[in-house]
Amino acid sequence: MSRRLRRTKIVTTLGPATDRDNNLEKVIAAGANVVRMNFSHGSPEDHKMRADKVREIAAKLGRHVAILGDLQGPKIRVSTFKEGKVFLNIGDKFLLDANPG
Template identity: 45%
Template sequence: MRRLRRIKILATLGPASSDSPMIRRLFEAGADVFRINMSHTSHENMRELVKTIRNVESSYGRPIGILVDLQGPKLRLGSFREGSIQLKNGESFVLDSEKTPGDNTRVQLPHPEILAALRPGDTLLLDDGKVRLIAEETSPERAITRVVIGGKMSDRKGVSLPDTDLPVSAMTPKDRADLE
């Protein structure tokens, strides 16, 4: 089953796509590489998935790629007094080191390394990029931001900083254990 193409098709394995018949169907439909997301997979489950993929591979006599997607560091907001808020374009919103629950004007950012590294003009993407903030004033205790793209924000949403150099390793202890 040789494929004459220059691209590779990647299929992410999950609860509905991780048994042998489904992996076989995905491979027959054109998948060249199977992705295992370690954010949601135990070591034992990963071993079983690799074994299943290798069994499918042996029956076709063609290599199948496996991509193990490591979780990396998890940077998250604190919690909100009411559980969630609505951020509107143009509003000011503060991220700070105070442990009290947030409201529609501020929330804790429990990562002092972020507050220390942020500079005016840096972008902050919240909740997988659904909400975008721009830092206007920064200090090691707080950052005053402007909402560029608003939306609903709730407890413990992820924070991504595409413009900021953070002094944290991209490899966490969990990632190292996953690699082992």
């Protein structure tokens, strides 16, 4: 099947390992369609440098490579419970509410 007809996309995550030894170019040449940048780690400068490098290598290889920015979603943080520990058994219902009431 030609590469143009392939519907499945290959997604790879960028990080320190893809910054060295020409690894990013190898990954793109091997068929990566999308590169993912985890914005929970690294600095804005790191992300810009990697995005610029992706664009440079993709142009050199004549490939289109999408860049996916993975943003951290909301975190649930739980402090203490009003009456200490809560023990749950199978089938028990538990309501987790943002109201500290």
